[in-house]
Amino acid sequence: MSAQHEHAHRPGERAASASEQQLQQQVLDALHSNTPLAIQGANSKAFLGRPVDGQVLDTRGHSGIVNYDPTELVVTVRSGTPLVELLAALDDQGQTLTCEPPTFNGQATVGGMIAAGLSGPRRPWSGAVRDLVLGTRVITGHGKLLRFGGEVMKNVAGYDLSRLMAASFGQLGVITEVSMKVLPKPVSSHHLRLELPVERALLKLAEWGQQPIPITAASYLDGHLHLRLEGGVGSVRSAADRIGGEELDAGFWTQLNEQQLDFFQDPRPLWRLSLPPLTAELELPGASLLDWAGAQRWLKSDAAAEELQALASRHGGHATCYRAGVTDSPFQPLTPLLQRYHRQLKKQLDPQGLFNPGRMYPGL
Numbered sequence: 001m002s003a004q005h006e007h008a009h010r011p012g013e014r015a016a017s018a019s020e021q022q023l024q025q026q027v028l029d030a031l032h033s034n035t036p037l038a039i040q041g042a043n044s045k046a047f048l049g050r051p052v053d054g055q056v057l058d059t060r061g062h063s064g065i066v067n068y069d070p071t072e073l074v075v076t077v078r079s080g081t082p083l084v085e086l087l088a089a090l091d092d093q094g095q096t097l098t099c100e101p102p103t104f105n106g107q108a109t110v111g112g113m114i115a116a117g118l119s120g121p122r123r124p125w126s127g128a129v130r131d132l133v134l135g136t137r138v139i140t141g142h143g144k145l146l147r148f149g150g151e152v153m154k155n156v157a158g159y160d161l162s163r164l165m166a167a168s169f170g171q172l173g174v175i176t177e178v179s180m181k182v183l184p185k186p187v188s189s190h191h192l193r194l195e196l197p198v199e200r201a202l203l204k205l206a207e208w209g210q211q212p213i214p215i216t217a218a219s220y221l222d223g224h225l226h227l228r229l230e231g232g233v234g235s236v237r238s239a240a241d242r243i244g245g246e247e248l249d250a251g252f253w254t255q256l257n258e259q260q261l262d263f264f265q266d267p268r269p270l271w272r273l274s275l276p277p278l279t280a281e282l283e284l285p286g287a288s289l290l291d292w293a294g295a296q297r298w299l300k301s302d303a304a305a306e307e308l309q310a311l312a313s314r315h316g317g318h319a320t321c322y323r324a325g326v327t328d329s330p331f332q333p334l335t336p337l338l339q340r341y342h343r344q345l346k347k348q349l350d351p352q353g354l355f356n357p358g359r360m361y362p363g364l
Helices: 020-032 083-094 110-116 159-164 198-208 233-241 251-257 305-314 338-350
Strands: 037-040 055-058 063-071 074-078 135-139 145-149 174-183 186-196 215-221 226-232 270-274 287-291 296-300 318-321
Touching: 020 037, 020 055, 020 135, 020 174, 063 083, 074 083, 083 110, 110 174, 135 159, 145 159, 186 233, 198 215, 198 226, 198 287, 215 251, 226 233, 270 305, 305 318
Parallel strands: 037 055
Antiparallel strands: 063 074, 074 174, 135 145, 135 174, 186 226, 215 226, 215 287, 270 296, 270 318, 287 296
8 A cells, every 4th residue: 555545635625524524533542542433324234243342433524425517527525425315326326336236225324335345236247336436535533534446437546445445344444435436327128037946047147148139137936037128129128028037126126135035034043155157056055046147146045154154155255144143254255365365455445453353253
């Protein structure tokens, strides 16, 4: 992390707002008193990760869209902004966040979206949350307000460091602002359902993946393959005619993304297995739902964490428990090398270990 990527007050740069200064002051106070901080917005994803024992730092007072020019395909927004508010502003201009982040009943904030890094059904075809991030403003564990990256696509200084904030669960700093790429919403869409065995569904998805078929979501549940086609009117109609099947209610994808389908009501612990593309059907100990054309598998199971994480690892992936308290290791344990990188990065950006201590891994 070179100095050229970090700066708080370059000439002409926008000064911190009052609400941003309040967040920074809370971090400075915590530094002086050595008080751990539990960073949160609406706390809509409290179920994910290990519980944090710390003074709450609430970002929701720092809200609003800072800059949005639809012609530039870039939006800059404060971290405490409700995600639904941002999505509505983009929708008014016929644009959207292509990673399709869940809103968790409208409670999620933009900062929480970045910190958790959760993407929806469109992710394999349109990229993850981190792929949209162009720049961030962050309060580090030194109490400094720094800017990483830029607000326009051609300015990529510090780009990778901004991306590191995605899925960091607040452990590297307090995100106060983020600049993201946005794109036009698809012109046409069609939703369909096919009845076929899971093995056949995975083979068809692999086959279609080699062809110019505009699939932007593919999920398998209860003996049916659910597909979303998006793009130009002609290409969507042509693909729909070719694939066949019955029409599917478009609301299925929102229910899947927001974990509102009947599948998710099963009282057993919920696990997410992230696997390489084209992974074959696996014998899983419980009820499963396939998403991301099979690269993401949701599992309702009482099996031990070690068993499920070992199973995912054997197939080149990792397993995450979506209900805190079920296990002390909700995230897949790190290899020694990755653990070293995590510790080095944490030490550089948060040397006193103030931010969300232990949220992802014990001792970090």
